[in-house]
Amino acid sequence: MAILLFFGxxxxxxxxxxxxxxxxxxxxARRIGLPIIISPVSxxxxxxxxxxxxxxxxxxxxxxxxxxxxxARCTSMGWAFQDKHKLHDEIGPIFTLVTPAANELTIxxxxxxxxxxARRKDYIKPAVMYEQLNVFGRNLNTVEGEDWQRHRRxxxxxxNEKTSSLVWEEARRQATSMVSLWAQKGSxxxxxxxxxxxxxxxxxxxxxxxxxxxxxxxxxxxVAKGHEMTYRDSLSLCLANIITFxxxxxxxxSLSFFPRKLRTLGQAVQEFQQYMEEILARERNSGAKGxxxxxxxxxxxxKASDEDSQAKESGRHSKLGLTDEEIxxxxxxxxxxxxxxxxxxVAYALVLLAAHPHYQxxxxxxxxxxxxxxxxxxxxxxxxxxxxxxxxxxTLRLYGSIVFIPRAASLESQVLVNRGGxxxxxxxxxxxxxxxxxxxxxxxxxxxxxxxxRPSRWFTDSSGGAPSMDKPTGQTFIxxxxxxxxxxxxxxxxxxxxxFAQVEFVAVLxxxxxxxRVKPVLETGQTEEDGRKALLGMVDDSAIFAITLQxxxxxKVALQWETL
Numbered sequence: 036m037a038i039l040l041f042f043g044x045x046x047x048x049x050x051x052x053x054x055x056x057x058x059x060x061x062x063x064a065r066r067i068g069l070p071i072i073i074s075p076v077s078x079x080x081x082x083x084x085x086x087x088x089x090x091x092x093x094x095x096x097x098x099x100x101x102x103x104x105x106x107a108r109c110t111s112m113g114w115a116f117q118d119k120h121k122l123h124d125e126i127g128p129i130f131t132l133v134t135p136a137a138n139e140l141t142i143x144x145x146x147x148x149x150x151x152x153a154r155r156k157d158y159i160k161p162a163v164m165y166e167q168l169n170v171f172g173r174n175l176n177t178v179e180g181e182d183w184q185r186h187r188r189x190x191x192x193x194x195n196e197k198t199s200s201l202v203w204e205e206a207r208r209q210a211t212s213m214v215s216l217w218a219q220k221g222s223x224x225x226x227x228x229x230x231x232x233x234x235x236x237x238x239x240x241x242x243x244x245x246x247x248x249x250x251x252x253x254x255x256x257x258v259a260k261g262h263e264m265t266y267r268d269s270l271s272l273c274l275a276n277i278i279t280f281x282x283x284x285x286x287x288x289s290l291s292f293f294p295r296k297l298r299t300l301g302q303a304v305q306e307f308q309q310y311m312e313e314i315l316a317r318e319r320n321s322g323a324k325g326x327x328x329x330x331x332x333x334x335x336x337x338k339a340s341d342e343d344s345q346a347k348e349s350g351r352h353s354k355l356g357l358t359d360e361e362i363x364x365x366x367x368x369x370x371x372x373x374x375x376x377x378x379x380x381v382a383y384a385l386v387l388l389a390a391h392p393h394y395q396x397x398x399x400x401x402x403x404x405x406x407x408x409x410x411x412x413x414x415x416x417x418x419x420x421x422x423x424x425x426x427x428x429x430t431l432r433l434y435g436s437i438v439f440i441p442r443a444a445s446l447e448s449q450v451l452v453n454r455g456g457x458x459x460x461x462x463x464x465x466x467x468x469x470x471x472x473x474x475x476x477x478x479x480x481x482x483x484x485x486x487x488x489r490p491s492r493w494f495t496d497s498s499g500g501a502p503s504m505d506k507p508t509g510q511t512f513i514x515x516x517x518x519x520x521x522x523x524x525x526x527x528x529x530x531x532x533x534x535f536a537q538v539e540f541v542a543v544l545x546x547x548x549x550x551x552r553v554k555p556v557l558e559t560g561q562t563e564e565d566g567r568k569a570l571l572g573m574v575d576d577s578a579i580f581a582i583t584l585q586x587x588x589x590x591k592v593a594l595q596w597e598t599l
Contacts, residue, residue, distance in 0.1 A: 067459065070130040070131070072133065076134060077137065080134075094111055105122075106132070110132070116472055119486060120477050128143045128147075144518075150452065152524055152528070160442065161466065173364050175531070176372070185357075187531070193332045199413060202539050205248070211546055214550070216231075217596040222595060224594050228589065229589040233378040235381070236373070238251065243331060246331050264306040270303075270370055274371060277581045288304060315362060377539055380435075380436065381540060384426055386592075388548075400422075401422040429490040432481075434584060437583065445464075552599060555595070
């Protein structure tokens with residue numbers, strides 16, 4: 036009886052707290068003056084996250100009549116990928132989600148989105164959302180203020196034209212080996228596109244970022260001496276379970292009483308930490324013998340660390356360099372941003388190209404013309420391969436790794452101006468979520484076919500659904516409203532690896548489609564149209580895993596690569 040009384044009292048107290056908190060936040064939301072959705076849970080409520088992940092059927096509450104379940108449409112992680120622009124079509128480009136914990140603004144207005152990203156001091160990264168990225172140390176993604184300026188100043192210079200040239204050559208080398216392996220599969224095709232592109236992207240990163248060069252079939256997919264896990268597997272486990280780090284500190288994950296899954300994650304953390312320490316030691320050793328003429332990301336970080344150590348040895352407190360822990364934090368961040376997101380984009384693009392063979396012809400026409408008139412080096416080829424870049428942009432528009440960009444208003448009230456010219460006053464510390472997926476599918480920006488994958492839309496000579504075969508090179512990209520296309524964010528905190536990713540993607544596509552053609556492996560009785568629909572179904576069946584968008588069943592349809 037006492038237990039029932041305790042739980043009854045606890046539930047009553049929770050209900051009263053929830054109701055009073057919602058009422059208080061609702062009053063604040065009314066003063067903001069935007070459309071309001073009331074939710075009994077916060078999107079970051081750990082109990083709610085466990086509930087909808089464990090019992091997805093709970094999200095069927097969104098079908099309740101009279102709008103009573105609207106909150107269930109927009110409180111699960113990655114909801115925007117499925118919803119696209121629908122909710123904003125119904126209630127407006129910006130709305131306030133009122134929850135017991137806080138008010139959350141969701142923005143699908145390009146002008147307001149651009150303003151948020153342009154004013155980095157007024158709209159900061161919320162610590163609660165980014166803390167798990169500090170698992171190996173503070174890094175460029177998570178710091179603010181002077182610390183961000185220091186990290187940016189020390190890491191950004193390594194993303195230069197020399198690095199781009201190295202990325203180009205290594206991506207082409209890896210892609211050549213990868214497609215050769217795929218072509219050997221013959222009519223059975225390959226179902227390992229996602230896994231193989233992840234290996235390719237990791238090898239490009241280790242080469243251009245850390246000065247470590249591997250063949251496609253070796254390197255990060257092999258267990259190194261002194262390890263029990265491969266570099267790739269230890270990193271993949273850390274990335275896939277990144278939310279766990281926000282709940283359980285990494286130092287406790289190896290405790291014997293934890294379930295095997297958590298202990299395996301703890302081992303992955305230790306293994307990846309060891310890999311990073313070894314990379315750092317090798318770079319310091321090579322630096323002592325004389326640094327390379329082509330500095331990479333790692334050499335730039337080590338140089339910054341050495342400056343920090345020298346300052347401490349001389350008795351000065353240094354704010355100029357990086358600690359070893361900050362080096363490890365940045366290495367992890369660049370592994371996340373520089374490998375997983377790019378690999379996903381390449382994988383999605385290849386599946387979509389297999390589903391749209393006319394776009395393979397469209398891209399190949401440009402590749403053939405560039406090869407006739409230019410050398411295959413980075414400086415001569417990359418600027419001309421605009422259709423390859425358009426394929427990347429269109430893939431990121433619909434299947435970008437990040438569907439939301441979270442921010443929070445600073446300690447002072449902020450004024451936003453939306454596309455209609457209306458001033459919106461936000462109270463201090465208001466949560467702000469930029470709905471990237473909705474911005475990328477807004478019919479006002481992208482037209483009535485905004486949900487269709489059509490790379491030719493990126494050029495001013497594009498018309499209708501069929502891709503233009505005119506002017507394979509020298510086409511002009513369409514002008515876009517600021518804030519309408521933000522796969523790498525925008526403003527001062529735009530991703531420093533944007534050019535890195537673009538060069539890598541274009542190099543891979545140029546290599547693959549210049550020599551091969553891809554199509555789905557058809558099952559018995561399937562037509563080509565059936566195969567196309569199966570591929571589109573595979574990419575549309577995607578969800579957020581940890582923090583990035585990924586296909587739920589990437590091995591469902593095999594891809595056959597034919598040599599031209």
